[in-house]
Amino acid sequence: MLLxxxxxxxxxxxxxxxxxxKLTFDEEVSKNVNQEVVDFEKLDDxxxxxQGHDVGFCCLGTTIQKAGVEVFVRVD
Incomplete structure (x- = not known):
């Protein structure tokens, strides 16, 4: 896992x-982690x-079988 x-x-x-x-981490890890809960249907909000980050990684994803074609394309 990338994280x-x-x-x-x-x-x-x-x-x-x-x-x-939100994900759960032990206290030692969580001191360096900031979590933002985002509604990806309303990204503009x-x-x-x-903003304000030097590096970004995208690990969002799903499978066609799990989500269906329409949702798969939207997430991808």
């Missing part, structure tokens, strides 16, 4: 996660969550 590698390698002083829901 695990980033945190284990200590590559960044601060990591911001923008996701559909969350523009500030995507």
């Amino acid at each position: 695990k590698e980033i945190l284990e390698q200590d590559l960044f002083s601060k990591v911001t996660l923008s996701g559909r829901r 969350y523009a500030s969550a995507f």
Whole structure:
């Protein structure tokens, strides 16, 4: 998992996660992680969550079988 590698390698002083829901971390990890819960159907409302970062990774995804063609295309 990308997040695990980033945190284990200590590559960044601060990591911001923008996701559909909050994740749970132990206290040691959570001190360097900021979480932004975002409704991806209303991205314009969350523009500030995507600003002020030097590096970005996108790990959103689903499968056609799980979500159906229409949702798969929208997420992708």
